[in-house]
Amino acid sequence: MQISKIIKAVALALFGLAIPVAFYATMMAATNANASGPTASRQQEKSKMTQTTDQYSESGHNIARLSDDQIQTLAKDLTPEERKVILNEGTEAPFCGNLLDNKKDGVYHCRLCKLPLFGSDSKFKSGTGWPSFFTPVDPEHVGTESDNSLGMSRDEITCVRCSAHLGHVFPDGPKPTGLRFCVNSASLEFFEDGDTLPMAALPTKTQTAYFAGGCFWGIEDRYAKLDGVLDAVSGFQGGDDSVNPTYEDVCKGTTGHAESVKVVFDPDIVSYSELLSWFFRIHDPTQGDRQGPDVGTQYRSAIYTASDEQHNEAQAFIAAQQAEGRWASRLITTELRKAADSVFYLADPYHQDYYLRNGGTCAAPIYPED
Numbered sequence: 291m292q293i294s295k296i297i298k299a300v301a302l303a304l305f306g307l308a309i310p311v312a313f314y315a316t317m318m319a320a321t322n323a324n325a326s327g328p329t330a331s332r333q334q335e336k337s338k339m340t341q342t343t344d345q346y347s348e349s350g351h352n353i354a355r356l357s358d359d360q361i362q363t364l365a366k367d368l369t370p371e372e373r374k375v376i377l378n379e380g381t382e383a384p385f386c387g388n389l390l391d392n393k394k395d396g397v398y399h400c401r402l403c404k405l406p407l408f409g410s411d412s413k414f415k416s417g418t419g420w421p422s423f424f425t426p427v428d429p430e431h432v433g434t435e436s437d438n439s440l441g442m443s444r445d446e447i448t449c450v451r452c453s454a455h456l457g458h459v460f461p462d463g464p465k466p467t468g469l470r471f472c473v474n475s476a477s478l479e480f481f482e483d484g485d486t487l488p489m490a491a492l493p494t495k496t497q498t499a500y501f502a503g504g505c506f507w508g509i510e511d512r513y514a515k516l517d518g519v520l521d522a523v524s525g526f527q528g529g530d531d532s533v534n535p536t537y538e539d540v541c542k543g544t545t546g547h548a549e550s551v552k553v554v555f556d557p558d559i560v561s562y563s564e565l566l567s568w569f570f571r572i573h574d575p576t577q578g579d580r581q582g583p584d585v586g587t588q589y590r591s592a593i594y595t596a597s598d599e600q601h602n603e604a605q606a607f608i609a610a611q612q613a614e615g616r617w618a619s620r621l622i623t624t625e626l627r628k629a630a631d632s633v634f635y636l637a638d639p640y641h642q643d644y645y646l647r648n649g650g651t652c653a654a655p656i657y658p659e660d
C-alpha cells in the first residue's frame with residue numbers, strides 16, 4: 291500500500307481519523323492559498339449507512355435485502371399454498387402450477403416482493419412439470435444456496451431481495467447457459483408486456499458519473515453522503531490498456547490510472563450539475579499530479595463523462611470555474627475524458643467503503659459554496 295494510505299490507515303486505527311486533521315490542514319495550507327476550513331453541510335449529517343444499504347443491480351433495481359418485518363408484511367397477501375412454497379421452501383405438485391403452460395410474452399416477477407426474475411424469452415418446455423428458464427432476467431436478482439435436504443445435493447434458488455424460495459437450478463438446461471432454473475409457479479407473478487407494473491417491480495432511474503479527485507477513500511465517502519446518490523464505489527480509470535490494474539500497479543505510476551469513483555445517482559433527486567459543483571468543493575482541481583499530501587499521477591483531478599450531455603456540461607463547468615469560480619486565480623488541471631475511452635476498474639474490497647467500515651472521515655476540507 292502506498293505510504294500516504296498507510297499513514298491514513300494507521301492514524302485511523304490510532305485516532306479514529308483518516309489522518310490527523312492538523313497535519314492535513316498544514317499540508318493543504320502549504321499547497322493551497324485559498325484553502326478554507328471544513329464547512330459542515332447538511333449532506334454530511336446524512337447517515338452514510340442509509341446509502342450503502344441500498345444496492346442496485348445492473349438493470350437498476352434496488353436489491354437491498356428486505357428486513358424480516360418487511361417480508362412478514364408482504365407475506366400477509368400470500369395464500370396458504372404460496373406461504374408453504376415461498377416461506378417454507380416447499381414444492382408444488384408437478385404439472386399443477388398455473389404458469390407452467392403460460393406462453394404469453396412478459397416477465398415473471400417474485401410473487402412476494404415483485405422483483406423481476408425471469409423473462410418469457412428464456413422459458414422453455416422441460417417436461418418436468420414446473421416452469422423452467424435457462425437464465426434469469428438479471429443474474430443479480432437470483433441467489434443460490436446449497437440444499438442437501440431430502441437426501442439430495444441441489445442448488446436452491448431464491449429471490450435476492452426477499453429470500454423467497456423459488457425452486458432449484460440444475461446443470462441440464464439448453465443453450466446458451468446449459469442451466470435449468472426450475473421454479474414453482476407459486477413463487478412467481480406474471481406481468482404480460484404492456485401491463486402496468488407496481489412500483490416495486492420497476493428499476494430506479496439512474497445515471498452514472500465518474501470523478502477522480504485524489505484518494506478515492508475520501509471522494510467515495512463524500513459522494514455517498516449526498517442525497518440522490520445511490521451508490522459510490524472506488525476504482526481506477528483513465529490509464530493505459532492494462533486490464534484490471536492492481537492497486538500496486540497504479541501506485542507505481544506506470545499504468546497512468548487515476549484513483550476514481552463511480553457514482554450512481556438518481557437525476558430526479560440530484561443533477562449532474564450539482565455533482566460537478568460538489569466535486570469542486572471536495573477537492574482542489576489545481577494541484578496537478580497531487581492532492582494535498584498524496585503525490586502521484588493517480589491523485590490527479592479528472593472527470594470521466596458517461597454521455598455527450600455530461601461531457602458538454604463538464605466542459606462548460608470547468609470553463610466557467612476557470613473564468614470566475616473559486617479556482618480562477620490558478621490553472622485548473624482537471625482532466626476531461628469520455629468514460630467510454632477510459633474503462634473503470636473496481637478496486638479491491640479493502641478500498642470500498644473504507645471510512646464507513648473503519649470509522650473516521652476524509653480530513654480534506656470541504657470548500658464553501660460559491
Ligand SMILES: [Zn+2]
Nearest residue numbers: 400403449452
Ligand atoms: Zn422477492
